[in-house]
Amino acid sequence: MTVQVPPYLLNEHYDDRYFDVVDALEEAKHVFFQGCGILDILSTRETLRIGETGFGPGRLLISLLDFLENCGIKDISVTYNSVELHPVTPERMSSILGVFRTEAGQLIDPLVEAYSRIEIERPGWHQIRLAGPFGLLTLNLWIGEALEMVHSLTAPCDAWFLDGHGPKKNPSIWRPELLMAIGEKTKTGGTYATFTVAGAVRRGLVAAGFSVEQRPGFGGKKSVLKGTKLY
Numbered sequence: 001m002t003v004q005v006p007p008y009l010l011n012e013h014y015d016d017r018y019f020d021v022v023d024a025l026e027e028a029k030h031v032f033f034q035g036c037g038i039l040d041i042l043s044t045r046e047t048l049r050i051g052e053t054g055f056g057p058g059r060l061l062i063s064l065l066d067f068l069e070n071c072g073i074k075d076i077s078v079t080y081n082s083v084e085l086h087p088v089t090p091e092r093m094s095s096i097l098g099v100f101r102t103e104a105g106q107l108i109d110p111l112v113e114a115y116s117r118i119e120i121e122r123p124g125w126h127q128i129r130l131a132g133p134f135g136l137l138t139l140n141l142w143i144g145e146a147l148e149m150v151h152s153l154t155a156p157c158d159a160w161f162l163d164g165h166g167p168k169k170n171p172s173i174w175r176p177e178l179l180m181a182i183g184e185k186t187k188t189g190g191t192y193a194t195f196t197v198a199g200a201v202r203r204g205l206v207a208a209g210f211s212v213e214q215r216p217g218f219g220g221k222k223s224v225l226k227g228t229k230l231y
C-alpha cells in the first residue's frame with residue numbers, strides 16, 4: 001500500500017517525512033519520553049540534559065514542552081542539545097507545527113519567534129531560552145553535521161532522542177562512528193529512545209555501550225527501541 005505523505009511534511013533532502021502527522025505529540029511521548037524515562041530522571045533531580053538527532057521543524061521539542069507543562073513538575077532546568085544539517089525556515093517551522101495548534105497552540109508562536117532569531121545560515125552553536133510553568137528550557141542548536149555537534153558537546157547527556165529519518169533513507173545518521181560518539185557523550189545509566197528497530201542500528205548501539213530493548217510501538221508501528229548506557 002502506498003502511503004501519501006502530505007507535501008509539507010516531506011524533507012526533500014532525504015525523501016522522507018519529518019514525522020507521522022497522526023497523533024505525533026502522543027507518539028513522541030510514548031516513543032521518546034517514556035522510552036527515555038524522562039519522568040524517572042526528573043523524580044530524582046531538577047536538571048535534565050537531552051541530546052537529539054536531528055531537530056527538523058521541532059516536533060519533539062514542542063512535544064516535550066507540552067509534556068513538561070502538563071506533568072506538574074516545577075522549577076526544573078532542561079538543556080536540549082540538538083543538531084540540524086538542513087534547517088527549515090521559521091515560516092516552514094510555523095506551517096509544519098501548525099498541525100498541533102489545537103493541542104499545543106500556545107507553545108508554537110513563542111518557539112517560532114525564538115527560532116526566527118537564529119541565523120540558520122551560520123554553522124555551529126545557537127542558543128535560545130524558553131520559559132514555562134515547569135521552569136526553563138535552553139535549546140542549544142548546532143547547525144551542521146551530527147558528528148561535529150556530538151564532538152563539541154562539553155557535558156554528557158542524560159537522554160538521547162534518536163530521530164534522524166529511517167536508516168534506509170538516511171544511513172549516515174545511524175553510522176557506527178556517530179553512535180559510538182553519542183555513547184561517549186551519555187552518562188552511565190543514561191538512556192536513549194528511537195523509532196527504528198533496524199539490525200544495523202541495534203548493533204551500533206550495542207557497540208557504543210548501550211543495552212537494546214524492544215518495546216511496543218505506537219500508531220501502527222509494531223516495535224520501537226529504548227536502552228541504557230551500561231558502562
Ligand SMILES: C[S@@+](CC[C@H](N)C(=O)[O-])C[C@H]1O[C@@H](n2cnc3c(N)ncnc32)[C@H](O)[C@@H]1O
Nearest residue numbers: 054055056057058059060085145146163164165
Ligand atoms: C525525522 S527528521 C527530525 C524530526 C524532528 N526530530 C522533529 O521532531 O521535528 C530528521 C532530521 O535530521 C536531519 N538530519 C539528517 N541527517 C543529519 C545529519 N547527518 N546531521 C544533522 N542533521 C541531520 C534532517 O535534515 C531532518 O531534519
